Amino acid sequence: MLRPNSGNPCSTHEQKLLDEIVHTYPQPIIVIDNDHRVIIWNKACEKVFGIPAQDVLGTKDQWKTFYPEPRPILADVVLDDDQEQLEQFYPGLHRKSPFIEDAYEVESFFPKLGSNIDRWLYFTAKRLYDEEGHVVGAIESLIDITQRMEAEEEVKQLNDSLSDHSKKLEEANDELKATMLKLANTQKLASLGKLVAGISHELNTPIGNIRTISTALKADTVKIQHQLNSGEMTKSALEDFLNNVLESTDLIEKSTAKTAELIMSCQQISASDNEYERSQLDLRALVEEVLNRQTQGLARSNILVENLIPHDITMNSFAAPIQQIFDNLINNTRMHAFDDQQAGKIKIRAQICEKTITLIFTDTGCGIPTKNFVKVFDPFFTTKFGQGGNGLGLYIIFNLVTGVLGGSLELQSPDNGGFELHITLPTTSPYALTVEDDTYYI
16 A cells, blocks of 8 residues: 555556545545554545545544544554454454455444444454565455344344244254254264254255245335335235235245254154164064065055075174164165156175175166265265155165174166165174273174
8 A cells, every 4th residue: 555645656647546446445444654644544434434534634533433532443453463452442353354364354333433323344454564574554444234234133133023933943953953862872873963064054044044035024024114104105016015925934834844844854764763782683584574564665666675685694783773774775765766656676685705794785776876976875965855855864874884783885886777785794793892882893
């Protein structure tokens, strides 16, 4: 930043261009020199603060714009590099700018500022240096964020007025936390943090929609109320407002329904009472129990299942997690693999090799694109979200296989299409070091 009349070697054209940029910039800019005297007070400052540049240029009166008594503004504090003053005058408000090196930024409220208007300001200050690296002053730029803060306050008030919705969402969140705790305790999900983050992300969408719609609806209500009070109401304006209200309430209902649907899905996932009781299992018989439970659903889906697991394969493991895996695999096939009324086939095989058993689950459906192989075991990855799918089925399988069962899994791409998953499990599932430990050993 150049000092006026400082004999700077810049050409007159460059000086005029710099002045034009500074004074046409739409946000207030204040520049002080090494003596804390104001050397630039752009036109935006004059407009926003109501103080002509001639009243402050060359003075140390920059404080008068913001405060009733003399005190440093952020540019003064940054110029002096005074951390004590930073804490004294901006306690809990200041932070280093993530965008500008060695700059600080603050958001603060200023009552009766400029034209006697209450304003919220976001301001950033940084030291200025000459070509030799010497400090020559400081610059402070300000942005009026009053509208943003007022909008946030309106949203808060509107949310308060929608107490029923808020209460239901709070109850839903409480239920969700309880469900997540149950998942952690009963299914030993290794990546519960990632799951919670995913659920929070999915909840943020409908909740965010409700807040956005509510804010817009309130703004429209204020507008139509103003038209009504001023006598400027027209039939078309009222019709547009009523149509908007209907559309907004419909979207709010859909968003709350989506939230409830997500929580219901989580509850269903954690509903089975998996106590993880260790026992000697007949693998073929264990899978046959799952198929017997799924008989009606498979028949409705026109899917034939062949249980090709040999009769002589046994393992020392946990029945509930293994059955949960096959329940999820069959449900995934029914939902994703075949079009309506399309006949399909599932084959379940097993191979034993020393201390491991490899389960091979295949179907003749549409398969999974290779590009999605790295995503299918992520929480909430689904191609049918909102159509009965929640993207948690394969994620649960992954955590059960790699967690309590101590195994691994691998997706294959059959030459003739379809879906093929190899699950390798130890013949003796790992033992926890302690009853409450999540670490296992074989």
